[in-house]
Amino acid sequence: MDSQLKIFNSLTREKEIFIPIQSGRIGMYVCGPTVYNDVHLGNCRTFVSFDVIYRYLLHKGYTIRYVRNITDVGHLLDDGEDRMAKGARLDQLEPMEVAQKYTNGFHDMMRIFNTKSPNIEPRATGHIPEQIEMVQSILDNGLAYEAQGSVYFDTLKFIKKYNSYGKLSGRIVEDLLVESRDNLKNQEEKRHPSDFAIWIKASEEHIMRWNSPWSIGFPGWHLECSAMSTKYLGETFDIHGGGNDLKFPHHENEVAQNMGACGHAPARYWMHTNMLLLNGRKMSKSEGNTISPEELFEGKSQHISKAYPPMIVKFFMLQAHYRSTLDITDEALVAAEINYKKFMEAQRIINSNLVAQWSSNEIGPKDVEVKEVIRNIYEAMDDDFNVPLAISEMHQLISIINQCKNNSEYASQISQGVWKMICTEFNIFFQDIFGIQEQGSSSDGQTTEGLMQLIIELRKDVRERKDWAASDKIRDSLKEIGIQLKDSKEGTEWGEI
RNA sequence: GGUCGGAUGGCCGAGUGGCUAGGCUGAGCUCUGCAAAAGCUCCUACAGCGGUUCGAAUCCGCUUUCGACCUCCA
Secondary structure, eight states, rough: OOOOOOEEEETTEEEEEESSBTTTEEEEOOOOBBOOOOHHHHHHHHHHHHHHHHHHHHHOOOOEEEEEEEEEEEEBOTTTTTHHHHHHHHHSSOOOHHHHHHHHHHHHHHHHOOOOOOOOOOGGGGGGGHHHHHHHHHHHHHTEEEHHHTEEEEHHHHHHHHHHHHTTTTTTTHHHHHEEEEEETTTGSSSSSEEEEEEOOOTTOOSOOOSSSSSSEEEETTTHHHHHHHHHSSSEEEEEEEEGOOOOOOIHHHEEEEEEEESSSSSEEEEEEEEEEEEEEBBTTTBBOOOOOHHHTOOTTTTTTOOOHHHHHHHHHHHHHTOOOOEEEEHHHHHHHHHHHHHHHHHHHSSSTTTTTTTTTTTTHHHHHHHHHHHHHHHHHBBBBOHHHHHHHHHHHHHHHHHHHOOOOHHSBHHHHOOOOHHHHHIIIIIIIOOOOOOHHHHHHHHHHHHHHHHHHHHEEEEEEEOOOHHHHHHHHHHHEEEEEEEETTTEEEOOO
């Protein structure tokens, strides 16, 4: 609302007041997935985090261009083989088929987590000319050199010219300069170990290859993001995000490339999400310490006791700040599940007219308290998107909602306007900003609702006759198939367990 | 080894130089035919050792310990 948005900028390691370059407009680039394998949960956490950030910025009224790339080329394996090519060999598919398959899978997962699509989702392979142009610009500026068909970024010259290499990731240039790595391919072509390839000549067996002024080859590791962010957001834009593990070398080199080509850094605010942990360690495809989204959803993992549907997993993720690590434990997931249900129940109360009719026509004594809670939610979000704190304030709101529902006298202490405010703001945050939605039910909603009303009606007759045995049998049987009945003075309600 | 970031109650997790986040679990109570839900109450922690301060979990130093990055990784 009125308070100023603060963002923790990785560049300065401080929270800064966010001021967009162009008033009211934001350009945001987030590093997307490499589509040579199924998405893992860690990716999901990062993209869920940025989704909430994106949604909150939208809610604040900004016009945003949100760009998130798909990396389908250009990353080397340890053995020097292109990732996409390796995937192709394993699956006996065309490289682009592999990319498409996993891109589809990624999109499905983003939909399951109810994240909004970026405005542009560019693919690295679709921007080879732009990348070649950028290589040429860097060469023209004297910050790269060609060696046997490959082009390398000249970190020594870059450091001499700008003295800013290592700023983002906190590297010490002197250390970098003495560093030496011997297991790197084409080491002998480099003038210095810290130089990195921006164009790589393809070996004979390399499948993904494009023509260029230097060789038939493919773009370097970090070039795509530089080229595509520049193309769609301009040479300087507002926010650049990604996982913490991309800080070095990926983002550091990205900055160098942009400065090398355009003369200035690409983004004003760099945001990094922290890692999702499993057993206290980073989830990692290459180390095998992982639990897949599907395993979580289906409960098929040694690490968990039961299945956790996507929205519960998402809610679990939101309970930690994006810059904190989050360790997956069964206990924490159980807590998230209970909380999720609590929120869904509150939403149901809000959407019924019950409380509205009890609220006061005049200013109520509780109004101030409610407004305070709502203000706290906004303040939490404005303070570097503190979602967990915002959620804790929403628990206060839920407590008020529940008391209103239980107690018409309590409800009458809140004015109609403020009750409406509770409803509006709760839905804004829960649905629009956190992007939580009802976990899909297996059966058709309307039919179930009708059947349940009938059963509740019949059971009411039984209860009026004080036939508790029959009444309990209905309730117990329903419970066995996952439906919970709740009796109260106002009647009986039902919900899925 | 270098760089960076953590260490908060049974568990998860915010935050701050003094005004005891929040949630989950556990115990008790209210409501209720009994359940369930909800409400109320209780369990009050900041790794250790020094220092700065009227006052530190919050600032500084050291120690222990964990993690991330330094190599593809969200």
